[in-house]
Amino acid sequence: MFIYMTDEDVNKEEIMALLKMRVIENRIAAVVVAPNLFIGAKTNRYKNVQLFNGRNSIIGFDFNHIYGFDSVYEKDESSDFGLNIKFKEEYESLI
Numbered sequence: 001m002f003i004y005m006t007d008e009d010v011n012k013e014e015i016m017a018l019l020k021m022r023v024i025e026n027r028i029a030a031v032v033v034a035p036n037l038f039i040g041a042k043t044n045r046y047k048n049v050q051l052f053n054g055r056n057s058i059i060g061f062d063f064n065h066i067y068g069f070d071s072v073y074e075k076d077e078s079s080d081f082g083l084n085i086k087f088k089e090e091y092e093s094l095i
Contacts, residue, residue, distance in 0.1 A: 001066075002030040009036040020049045027067040031059055042066055 002022060004015075015032055019041050023030050029042040031054075038054035045065050052061045074082035083091060 002026075002028055003033065004031070005033040008034065010034045012037055023049060025072070026069050027065065027071045028069070029061060029063065029066050 004019075010032065015034075015037065016039075019030050019032055019039070022028065023041045023043050024047050027043060027047075029040060031040040032038070033054075038059070040052040040054065040059035040061055042050055042052075042061055042063075043065055044050055050061070052059050072083055073085040073088055075085050077084060077086045
């Protein structure tokens with residue numbers, strides 16, 4: 001889970017775009033905590049973003065389909081599908 005906290009107001013349009021992108025690309029849950037925004041996000045099985053508004057300092061979501069950073073890699077080194085695990089070091093050096 002990734003948590004972004006700040007004491008300053010955030011640009012909601014920009015932070016929502018970044019939040020959605022991060023949960024899709026990394027299969028993680030993410031939460032934004034700012035004076036003007038308290039929201040969580042995760043993806044479902046088909047990588048559709050689900051948003052969860054916080055209430056009383058709580059965001060309630062399950063951890064189904066939260067597979068983490070390594071889930072983006074194709075584990076079969078002979079496969080031509082997806083981002084092959086054999087390129088993990090090279091790919092992550094670009095990030």
